[in-house]
Amino acid sequence: MFKKRKEFPPGTFISTPARILSIMQLCLAFSLLLWQASQPFMGDLFRVKSQLLLYKHTMGLENSSEKNQVSKEKLERNTHRFNQLPKAIRHKILAKFSRLQELLQTTFPQKLKSVWQIFAFKVSKYELLWIILSVLIPIFLLKRIEGAQHAVWLLPTLALLFLVDNQVNGKQNIPLDFYPSESEIIYSYLKEPLQSGISQQREQLKKGWELYLVKNWSHQEPSPESQKYEQQIEQGEFAFNVARLDKMPLPVYEFQAKVPFYIAICYVLWNLIFAYKVSKILNHKKNNNTLLTL
Secondary structure (H helix, E strand, O other): OOOOOOOOOOOOOOOHHHHHHHHHHHHHHHHHHHHHHOHHHHHHHHHHHHHHHHHHHHHOOOOOOOOOHHHHHHHHHHHHHHHOOOHHHHHHHHHHHHHHHHHOOOOHHHHHHHHHHHHHHHOOHHHHHHHHHHHHHHHHHHOOOOOHHHHOOHHHHHHHHHHHHHHHHOEOOOOHHHOOOHHHHHHHHHOOOOOOOHHHHHHHHHHHHHHHHHHHHOOOOOOOOHHHHHHHHHHHHHHHHHHHHHHOOOOOOOOOEOOOHHHHHHHHHHHHHHHHHHHHHHHHHHHHHHHHHO
8 A cells, every 4th residue: 555665775875964964065056056157147137227227317217116206307307417417427327328228138148158158267266166066075975975075175175265365356346435334424424323223223324324415415515494405415316326327337247256254254164064064974974884894
């Protein structure tokens, strides 16, 4: 009635904890592999469309997300402001906008070619080696291939090399000093301590950000009249966005981008834990088997 469970001789599989760790490592490797391979497809699409929204808003072009009357009036004012910009700045923004629209027309074969170029030239050599070995070593462990348990120590070594290389040579798309820090907003513009509630803090930081836009980008003192103050914010926001677009590169995913240090540390720690645990489990089992044979 019931199918008899197939029995395997002892030693066919590695221990369950080691199997779980190996499968987890495989999942991490394939996740990173798919993440990098997806950049010419979904990644680029998201980045291009996000930038297009900012360009359209700054240039005063209507977006599907801005359908109410207030938004349309603001876009009309932005159109007027954009037309008042110096010719060189307008042409530069328009050229980048046209390039973004071209990027949306990238064909599927071109994207496939980009995937090959990513792994051949763009991904860090340490990251690429880690992906390859993180696929091979767990498979070798699961298949009980001799030497695999010693090879696991290559993974934390590569992770550590990646951390050092990334933190020293990693790139950042936009200089961090372009944006004001939270402390600058609080102490230079808001000039009051943050309250305890999240919603109150949000309102305070929003107010500080608006003061920053008015003073730094519209070059005016905040008006006590609410309507004029809103206009000052709008002018400051427009000027800030123009400067932002000037500094913003085209949305090409930076494969050599600097990873936050805490993420890189977690990456190294996981590989250390994986190597240590797998080695310990397999060595313990090997010692037990040796004692049994004696």
